Amino acid sequence: MIGLAHYLVLAAILFCVGLLGAIAKKNAIAVFMGVELMLNSVNLNLVAFNRFLHPEFLGGQAFAIFVIVVAAAEVSVGLAIILALYRRKANTSVDDIDLLKW
Amino acid sequence: MLGVIFFYVFAAAVVVGAFAMVFTKNLVHAALFMAGTFLMIAFLYILMGADYVGAVQILVYVGAISILFVFGIMLTKRDRIEDSNRFNRYGPAATVVAILLFASIVITTLGAAIRNAPAPTGDSTIQTIANIFLSDYVLAFEFAGILLLSALVGAIVIGQGQLKRTTKLRPAAGGGVQGGGGALGGGAGVGLGQSTKGGDK
């Protein structure tokens, strides 16, 4: 029987792959995709917890929807930033963006 | 029994999609794999009875976000797209950290005593979610709206580059082109034109 553990493991896999994508990728958009993946794994967790721990109260799913909303907003702004970045530096490799260097 | 099969199929698809997204060379393929993964996740939601969330997932992630990504890739396309999804210096270290993190999450989850609740009644969840949104989380709901609006405006402003500014602010050096830009649309065009020209400098 599929239990909460299965979903959690799946979400963990998703999260770690997303993390790998976010940290190890050179291209800004690839990093961004990694982040999206991590967000999705979180959503999966939320919905799984809601389904397996308190099916009667759908707070988890509501939360998941809010995450999706935020993710959507984030993607739009994120891509806009990458676009502006590209216009300035003519490439989107994350290593060149190090203005934060002290 | 059917559910178990569905779960494993979808789960496998999700995992394969995720790995494919990360390890393909071509960025566009990665985007498409991402879309596929989101779709499979949507099906998992539906499997768990969260039909509304699954629908929203398909609508937003698969429908909108993946497409936006493809837009993003196309707008910032450099020379060879086949090889645009390479790893940087932190590759090996990142994999080690990812594996360690995965191991630690799994150790903790397996250790925890989880009591699985019985399957839900099966009726649609939209009704209850709507009630929750407009009763407990009404505030969050409104803010979500505001958030989306501000993201919208933000994306436009950042995405389209500099608004047309009066020449006084900008120093003469090389500013000729920006200064001459026309209205909002022109600005975007100029932004684009300037970028490609900038490329071959």
Next chain:
Amino acid sequence: MITLAILLTIAPIAAYVLIVAFAQRWKALSAGIAIVATGGSLVISLYLLIAMIGNPTPVHDAMQWLRIPHIGGFRGLEIVAGVLVDPLSALMATIVSLVAFLVMVYSVGYMKGDEGFSRYFAYLSLFTFSMLGLVVSDNYFMTFVFWELVGLSSYLLIGFWRLKDAPAEASKKAFVTNRWGDFGFMVGIILLFLTFGTFDYTALAAMIPLYQHLGFLALIAVLVFTGPMGKSAQFPFHVWLPDAMEGPTPVSALIHAATMVAAGVYLVARAFVLFHAVPNVMELIAWIGGFTAIFAALIALVQKDIKRILAYSTLSQLGYMFLALGSGSMSAGMFHLTTHAFFKALLFLGAGSVIHALEQQDIFKMCGLAKKMPITTWTFVIGSLSLGGLFPLAGFWSKDEILLTALKNGQVALYWIGVITAFLTAFYMFRLIFTAFFGKEAEVHGEHAHHAHESPASMTAPLIVLAVLSVIGGLVGSPWWTQWFGGSFGTFIYFGEPEPAHIDLAVAIPATIVALLGIGLAWVIYGAKLIKHEWLAERLRPLHTLLEHKFYVDEFYAFVFKWVMLLLGRILDWIDHRVIDGAFDGLGSATRAGGGKLRLIQSGKLQSYALVIFGAVALVVILLSTNLIGGFVK
């Protein structure tokens, strides 16, 4: 009586303040004020002396100056400012004010053209004040205070012509050498106070003889004696006196002949009970005195500068005084101090008038002054005869006393040193007289010689007074004086029991013969020129150069100062800058360097931050899961 003694000291300091505050511009007025003040002190001291001769009971009064209470097991500090008038201090006060008065009168003529005229008289009054203060003070602390003030005024007077290098150097040298002596003196006083609880002479005089462990007392005595050694320029500390001749000659007459250098002798006399209680320290004093006497006399043989010869002669005579004190007779020492004050002041003032006339100090460039400057010459001759110790004159009586005490106390070696020094003294004094005063005009090509003229009355009058004193001054210690006045110098100032004056032919005859021999030898070489002194010098070349360079003591001190003090200073300065500063500044630069290294972590790469964060998360979770640090799992 006490108010008079206080007035005695106040007069000169009042003169000093008046001159410095108001009379700076009017030269005559400032000289006048100084002379009147010192004259007043002279009259008072004479009155005190006569009163003391009347009844020699000491008069003592004091007021509290400083008191720190006695708390816990440690002794408090009780300092009293008092005045003690007794035969010894009355005599010294008279000598000081008399010679000071005469020198001031003399200086009016001598310093006529000098622009610092009033400043000179101010300093002289300051000196007289501190010297009189030293003489009448009743405890070690006050003596030390005035001791330093005397050192200060000698510093000011030696360096009077301060815009010339030599006086500036000499004044500093004088003060610093005195300071070396005062260092020992101060430690001695403090130890004395800590063991006996008081500085007062009379109280200490009662307590010291009862004190048991002589070793510690010897240490105190030696330490206290370093003060007089510094002030009276005894052997290790003598280097400053010859250089002090850079000051004006009346100053040398007053300070470096009669009074200041005698302060050391006075202190030993005043604190005689301390030295008397420790026999081997007395021995030490005697030997230091003896050695300095013969040491200085030898150097004086080859000196060319008239004032240097007199300076070394003073050194030698001071040696005599300490020899007398060391061999046990306080009155002999003081008697010689008195007579020496008269004839040495006379000699210096005589030399001053010669220098004033010829602007020249080298005796080989002077000649035939006898005809041009009769008074100066004859007074100078009387002074030299008295110094040499010939029969009727003062020197004879005092030197005879010293040799007698040395012989009587079994110091035979010192007696012979005394006799040899007497011979040398007679020789170098008459070497000076024959070359400077009685040389023929022909030999000397110096053009100064012919326009020498006798000094004005204001300068010759003191010479005559001092000459008279040098003649009759000695009679005070002669047996006739006891017949006429029923008491001699020995019965007036003595330690323990009085020492009546008497002639001991066994000592007097040889001393006189030796003196005559010295004069004869001087006449042979310098008078009749039978033996050329250059030839003699050539024969004894090594000895001559040794003496000329004053046994290389000055060079040795300069070497020590340069290679020990300055080098040590430089090493410590180097340590201060490099080591200590280096350490603390090093601390500073180390922090800055550390900061530089840490800065590299902020590489600006977002992904490196993310990597570190998640790495840390993973690590923590793993650590927590194993019970390495008390994990939470199971």
Next chain:
Amino acid sequence: MNALHLLPGIILAPFAAALIMLFVPSTARNLIRGLALAAASCSLALAGLAMFLYDNSTKGLQFVEHIGWLKSYGISLDLGVDGLSLPLVLLTAIIFFAGVFVSWKLENRTKEFFVYTLLLVGGVFGVFMSTDLLVLFMFIEIAVIPKYVLILVWGSTRKDYAAMKYTLYLLSGSALAFVGLFAIYAYAQNPQLGLGYGTFALSDLGRINFDPQFQKWAFLVLLVGFGVLVPIFPLHRWTPDGHSAAPTTISMLLAGVIMKLGGYAIIRVGLGFFPEGAAYWAPVVAILATINVLYIAFVALVQKDMKFVVANSSISHMGFVLLGIASMNAVSVSGAAAQMFAHGIMAALFFALVGQVYDKAHTRMIADFGGLAKYMPRTSAAFLVVGLASLGLPGLFNFVPEFSVFVGGMQRFPVLTAVSIFSVVVTAIYVLWVYQRVFFGPANPRWEGLVDMKGVEVVPVVLLGGILLVLGIMPGGFMNIVSGGIAPIVQRLASVSTGGIF
């Protein structure tokens, strides 16, 4: 008697003047100088009055003021002076009064200069007057900080290095001392050992007898913390740079007063609260003091810059204070307290004169000078007086405290004191050597145009020189006040049994 509120008057005068001065336009230089002079003379008058009204018979604090501040923590702005602190208050007032005259001709940003100086002086008054430990510390900080700005802006040789070094040394010192402060506070709080309630009032804290073990390290912490101010041997490097970089008035205040903060605090807190601790560390302090005195005297011998010589001589003289404190008996501690006053006056006069020569000749290198007495007779006379005071000539006030420190020291550490007395010779050598090379000898034509001091410049010299002379001749009254002040502290020291560290 304290109806006159003397102490608040003294302390508020500088602070009020600083406040008013902020509103004065910086171009009105004379008004600024007038204001500063008014504040200085007001503090001086009140301090003089306090000194006059102070009656030596009653023990303990006088002119006591109690102004509550943080009741819950037991901190209150209590003011009060006794024989130990009143002379130092008078010293600060005198030096500030002289300092105002010395910086009378300052053109470069006078307003800020005087505002900071007034703050500094107010802080120092606060330190000497407050009978509350924390307020005392606070005022030490108030006194130290403005000096950084003063040295940085108006300084001379290597001023930024010196300013930073000075501030780092002193702040790290006081930071360390804070450890001691809070240890005392905590100790006072715990009911069995201490008083049971947290307080900073010196009088209450004085009642606790701390256990010897605690005293040992607490005294060490305070010694090192305040030793930096005094300066004690290894921590003295800030003084030569700090002094020579500071402008004249500030080096007068620095040498005259800031160094005394450390000495005062060590006596008041160190000896006052931790007799056993002091006894334990006394030999170490005595050895460091001897090094302070002799080592630095030799260093001063080879300095090429006049101000460095004077700065080093200040360290060497403060060594006597430490020796006095280490010997822990009535004579030596009152000698140390009086030496702080005497050295303050002497150092201030010394720096004023060096400053005068520097302002006119624009160089302080001894080699450049020669025969200055011809052009500046009065300055050279004053320089001689203060030089003689520094080498401890009797008749000037510095000799008396030094002598009592020696007498006191000889009873506890005979050999060390004898070595310290030898420094008197080395001091004489370097003082007179400098004096000879600068003022005597053939007149150097380069200094033809130098004009002697007149008018405003004479006032500080006469004031400070006069005090040295008058107290030198009649020190009785002053010393009674000082020894009266330290009697209670020494009373407690007398009952100490523990031996030294070795």
